[in-house]
Amino acid sequence: MKKITIALDGFSSTGKSTLAKQIAKQLGYVYVDTGAMYRAIALYAMQNNWVNDKQLLKQDLIAALPNVQLKFVYNPTLGFAEMYLNGENVEKQIRSLEVSNQVSKIAAISEVRAKLVEQQQNMGKDKGIVMDGRDIGTVVFPDADLKLFMTADAATRAKRRYEELVAKGDDVAYDEVLKNVQERDLIDSTRTDSPLIKAEDAIAIDNSNLSKDEQYEQVMQLVQSLL
Numbered sequence: 001m002k003k004i005t006i007a008l009d010g011f012s013s014t015g016k017s018t019l020a021k022q023i024a025k026q027l028g029y030v031y032v033d034t035g036a037m038y039r040a041i042a043l044y045a046m047q048n049n050w051v052n053d054k055q056l057l058k059q060d061l062i063a064a065l066p067n068v069q070l071k072f073v074y075n076p077t078l079g080f081a082e083m084y085l086n087g088e089n090v091e092k093q094i095r096s097l098e099v100s101n102q103v104s105k106i107a108a109i110s111e112v113r114a115k116l117v118e119q120q121q122n123m124g125k126d127k128g129i130v131m132d133g134r135d136i137g138t139v140v141f142p143d144a145d146l147k148l149f150m151t152a153d154a155a156t157r158a159k160r161r162y163e164e165l166v167a168k169g170d171d172v173a174y175d176e177v178l179k180n181v182q183e184r185d186l187i188d189s190t191r192t193d194s195p196l197i198k199a200e201d202a203i204a205i206d207n208s209n210l211s212k213d214e215q216y217e218q219v220m221q222l223v224q225s226l227l
């Protein structure tokens, strides 16, 4: 069967990764969560004290980029790939609110983006891939066969993210999560390099009032029409 490339972009906590995982599983495709890669670089910068609420030592991070190795390793028990930073499984750490609070500053650095985009394009060179992020349909795979752009109102998204964090045992406040979602969206959409925008040929999906199943059905119809 023909293999296609599916690019899924959109605002934070719009359920991109849940949908992307479902589609990839159904089609037997590779799923790549590019946010995990930016989060891992942010964690690396935090570990070295190059970024916090007060400072961003951009040049130190840029100089160290050749030493940063990112790898996805499939975990058969969980049914998805986990992020490894220089050989260490950092899957849990990169999902924390602390990392969420720093990641958009790191993702605005062009040198960071160039490194990750190259790795992402390599992963998708044989098609048969579902990739989610902010610039997949615009920069990473501008020729993707299917481009989706997901939105939902900020309160719905913050509620989803808050429930996810609480379910994992994180001690967070809803207002803090809402603030993070809004701040990240602002930085991501206004940065100079690869801002979060809908590709002209992307199909917009507002899932504020759609169930996960309804959304999956709609998207699978689009996918099937391309196979």
Ligand code: C5P
Binding pocket: 012, 013, 034, 035, 036, 038, 039, 103, 104, 105, 107, 108, 132, 133, 134, 135, 136, 184, 185, 188
């Ligand atoms: O997808 P997730 O919310 O985990 O992404 C975390 C952050 O990584 C985003 O807020 C954005 O700053 C950055 N990102 C990006 N480009 C991508 C994926 C994520 O700039 N393709």
